[in-house]
Amino acid sequence: MKRFLAFVVLPALFLGACQLRKDDEGKDRAEIHALLVSYGSTLDARDFDGFAKLFAKNGVYVTGSGKGVSGKEAGETMRQVFAENALGFREPNFHVFLNEVVALDDIDHAHASSMSLYMVPGADNRPTPALMARYEDKLVREDGAWKFASRKVISLIPAPPKK
Numbered sequence: 711m712k713r714f715l716a717f718v719v720l721p722a723l724f725l726g727a728c729q730l731r732k733d734d735e736g737k738d739r740a741e742i743h744a745l746l747v748s749y750g751s752t753l754d755a756r757d758f759d760g761f762a763k764l765f766a767k768n769g770v771y772v773t774g775s776g777k778g779v780s781g782k783e784a785g786e787t788m789r790q791v792f793a794e795n796a797l798g799f800r801e802p803n804f805h806v807f808l809n810e811v812v813a814l815d816d817i818d819h820a821h822a823s824s825m826s827l828y829m830v831p832g833a834d835n836r837p838t839p840a841l842m843a844r845y846e847d848k849l850v851r852e853d854g855a856w857k858f859a860s861r862k863v864i865s866l867i868p869a870p871p872k873k
Contacts, residue, residue, distance in 0.1 A: 735814060738814060738851075738856070739812055741856045742812050742820060742822060742849060742856050745764060745858070746807060746810060746824055746847070748760075748764055749805070749845075749861070750804070750806075750807060750826060753788060753805065754802070754803065754804050754805060756792060758786065758788050758789040758792075761784065761788055762781050762784055762786075764781065764857060764858055765780070765782075765858045766781065766850050766852045766857040766858060766859050767781075768780075768859070769781040769850075769857060769858045769860065769861075770860045770861075771784035771858070771861050771863075772860065772862040772863065773863045774864070774865045778860070797840070799830045799840060800831045801831075802831070805828055806827045806828075807825070807826050808824070808825050808826070809823075809824055809825045810824040811824070817851070819848075819849065819859075821847060821848050822845070822847040822849060823844065823845065823847070825843065825844050826842070826845070827841070827842050828840050828843070841867060841868070842867040843863050843866055844863075844864045844866055845861060845863055845864070846861075846864065847859075847862070848860045
């Protein structure tokens with residue numbers, strides 16, 4: 711009986727679990743894509759509380775300074791950044807995302823990279839790219855939803871200062 715379990719039942723259960731994971735892959739990828747896009751749409755709408763909710767309980771947001779802040783602090787940090795508007799951007803402004811690559815590590819963990827252009831009104835009110843960034847993400851499923859375990863923002867344009 712033990713051999714039957716070891717050679718027939720356990721492999722069948724393992725293969726079944728693998729199949730269930732494969733069937734959920736498309737759903738997971740769609741949910742992760744929605745999370746990545748929500749990053750921009752919450753900022754564009756100035757929904758800083760919604761922005762903070764994109765991060766896991768222990769999630770960290772790391773910007774060009776290299777300093778990480780918790781998800782809740784990230785919402786407040788971005789509220790301050792937009793209020794100060796140090797670069798003098800006119801509104802409205804929008805994130806446009808591209809080059810998204812997602813890898814599912816296991817049932818509750820993934821990592822991703824993507825890029826964005828931050829568009830502002832330019833001459834004749836035409837959309838003009840103002841900033842470009844790359845994102846390196848570690849993702850976790852928490853309470854049934856995909857969240858940022860960490861999001862690292864790497865400035866491409868303007869280029870970060872040389873050290």
